[in-house]
Amino acid sequence: MIKLILTTNDVLNIISNISEVIETNRQYLTDLDAAIGDADHGINLDRGFKAVKEKMPQFLDKDIGAILKNVGMVLVSTVGGASGPLYGTFFMRMGNVVSGKNTLDENDIVAMFEAGLSGIKERGKAQAGDKTMIDAMEPALNELKSTLSEGRGLKEAIEAAANDAYNGVLMTKDIAAKKGRASYLGERSIGHQDPGATSAYLMIKTVADYVDKLQQ
Amino acid sequence: MIKLILTTNDVLNIISNISEVIETNRQYLTDLDAAIGDADHGINLDRGFKAVKEKMPQFLDKDIGAILKNVGMVLVSTVGGASGPLYGTFFMRMGNVVSGKNTLDENDIVAMFEAGLSGIKERGKAQAGDKTMIDAMEPALNELKSTLSEGRGLKEAIEAAANDAYNGVLMTKDIAAKKGRASYLGERSIGHQDPGATSAYLMIKTVADYVDKLQQ
């Protein structure tokens, strides 16, 4: 099995795909936020990724680290709310880890994801089980690592990660929020799916779908 | 045919009956006002006649002139809006004409009605055809006078007056308002019945019903 490698071009494509997925799910994410938050999560992310898309031409000649850092900065300065600094930090931290690189291998991807997630945890002081985006990301990261360590390759690993992210999303329905706006609802937040976990899953799934279509 | 005469007691009964009729028609008059005014005519009059009823015990030992003046003053100080000063003036002027009397004959009644109506016209500067309470009152007064002049007695005369008041009310549907709040609507007021004409008719009809039941 040939090891899969992501190029700068792949990264740009994935970001562009994520923009589209967010646009498509703008209303869905907003509706989820209406139930337990303030009805803006889809609107916020869509505003951010639209700005990212607009700035994309300026990133074309940059390395992957710089691209991701720029994406993070655009998100930070356009999304606002809770998800802005969180996703912004996520992308900036990922960029930091792969600074100067023009290709990403398995190890890079794990390291990036790990750094991004710690960034989110530091910034938001939340942990798994608080009914946040972390509930999609942490199981995904764990699954990514264990699948890769079994030598099953990036394609399968990211697909497995996306599956576990999805399970994490479903799990957020069963728990009460401890962080973010939904926490004000206390027990009343139970039964509702977390919008941030959902958007995190959608992004991971977008990566999986892209990788799945790559020639090996 | 014995000439019918109204006593102080009759006047008190009639006022009390009017209070009841207004209460019963509070919503109806308000709904009429909603269409071309500000949805308060029934509420206004009901507030006023409730106050009259409350003050009634203080009028019991007074003459008819004083009773009617007092009713007018209570209406002026409780109804507000356009109809307050108008109906208030109407009752006060009627009271003036029969000052000191304890019975009313045909001539008194015509004179009272005439004085009351001129009071309304002076105060409101409106005339027949402007789509106001005058459109019920003026035909009623004319009919009262002509029926009496034919010697057909008070009972029949007041009944005929009430009929003509009713026709006047129906006629208000066909014309545009030139006075009062409905005049802001211009042509759009056509098709709607004037609330003030309606309440004027209801009062005249109440007098007719009362007189009709009197022993002759």
Place this chain on the structure above:
Amino acid sequence: MKKLINNPDEVVKEMISGFLYAYPSYLRKLDNVDVVVRKTSPVDGKVGLVSGGGSGHEPAHAGYVGKGMLDAACLGAVFTSPTPDQIYEAIRAVDGGKGVLLIIKNYTGDVMNFEMAKEMAEMDGIKVLEVIVDDDVAVENSTYTQGRRGIAGTIFVHKIAGAKAEEGAELEEVKEVAEKVIKNLRSMGMAFTPCIVPAAGKPSFTLDEDEIEIGIGIHGEPGTHREKIKGAKEIVAELMDKIIIDLPFRDGDEVALMINGLGSTPLSELFIANKEVNEYLLGKNINVYKTYVGEYMTSLEMSGFSISLLKLDEELKSLLDASADTPAFKQFK
């Protein structure tokens, strides 16, 4: 009907009570009548200013009683003119020896009730003059009708006549400047949704989800016509076209501008309207000297707004700039 009330019939009484609790240093209520006057009334050697109208237009008019504006406000039932006895007591309470000016909005009921009170006060030897505000251009003026309505522009009359009276002017002078304001004042409004008079318990009219009412009055009276909903720019242009042409306001004029919310329209939307009005006026080279955006004369929870434009000269500018300190209108010089 979802309202923050106890009893529809007690709304005015309880509102006044809450109003007095809020502003004890500004106001007091007269005994037995729904009239609020300045704490220090009558003010010696100052012309007294009395206004009022139906309730449901808060903060008008009680919110404008205080230094630099009114001396008394008479509160009628919701959307119903106050009664002559109330107004008469108000006149007596604020006459500081220089006479009293009544500021009346042009509604049949208001005019009749104020004029009856005026006659009563004159019998007591009090000098009383009146001005009648009729700023609403929605309604065609005609000698055959009641004439135009008085709406939110009335606040400019309170402000400017109030400043003049505060300077110690004579009754005739105060009346004169009030009339100058009225002559140079034009307004027009529109609504997205109706309001509910508490005692009625239901809306006085209905509008479809995509309908708006142009030329609405401040009592839920229907306006001049209905149309399909459109953008803020188009709505503003429709109102402004009628306002501008009426005076007319001309190239080079200086104006005071009021964007008045009728109740439910968020302040953010009033600011959007203000942007559109300013751009419209820029296009006509009419210069906005001072702007007021907010809820100055409401219609309970009606959604909608009105625009008022007052053409200024040097006298009106300096009186408009004078300081004022009332519960609902505060301005530093």
Place this chain on the structure above:
Amino acid sequence: MKKLINNPDEVVKEMISGFLYAYPSYLRKLDNVDVVVRKTSPVDGKVGLVSGGGSGHEPAHAGYVGKGMLDAACLGAVFTSPTPDQIYEAIRAVDGGKGVLLIIKNYTGDVMNFEMAKEMAEMDGIKVLEVIVDDDVAVENSTYTQGRRGIAGTIFVHKIAGAKAEEGAELEEVKEVAEKVIKNLRSMGMAFTPCIVPAAGKPSFTLDEDEIEIGIGIHGEPGTHREKIKGAKEIVAELMDKIIIDLPFRDGDEVALMINGLGSTPLSELFIANKEVNEYLLGKNINVYKTYVGEYMTSLEMSGFSISLLKLDEELKSLLDASADTPAFKQFK
């Protein structure tokens, strides 16, 4: 959705434009970011006060930029915290050499965005401190959650910290008095109807014709529970019971009171609520020193209100009494 707007996506931009047209003598906007600052910023030798939050709460916070209150307000998208770059520019624009205090409402997003900006400004060598307002007693405080929300009581922080800064106090002193306010401040709200975020185009929740939401936030976030509609007296008692017991406010305390309308609730109804609050407090022998009734921190066109109570001491009283002159908060000393 019936709104006085042109385009749901341009609401904030156009609102700011209309806001600037209205108050050119008070404010200016920073280039490229949605931040308004005092016309004269930075004020030399004065601690700079920066606040902000999502839009849709007008007049908060831009309406409070001016003498005696804020130096800058950062405007986020509707109901969405402003971003770090905005806040960073605000800090830079108002630092008059004595440092800057950030007044943040306790929402995850606001706290994170403001703190990122603080870190950026500190790298420039600007002294920045922050206070976090969490006056809403509806939400149980717990170390496991985000903690309480910041709602309308925040205006008291602006007012009192603003007065302290205006006196020339040092950054630490301004922060200290702001924290004293926060420690003595409690609020709670309720809603009759939801609001509609323009970009969403539909209400964020629904309530039946006879249902109310108790403990609502200012972003359409659901509250603590729903119940059948009841009278003003009962609603006030429910909110006050939670507010009073929390600090607790006691027999003999002096308080400042704010009755804040969330958008559609008429001023007349807010005064009825004020009557009920005053009678409630009289019963507990708690003395109202100063009252504010109006729309201070709204939720677009939501119908409902909140009550805020601030326990006062001599220092807070004198700072609360200080004069202030901003577009939305004017007070003579």
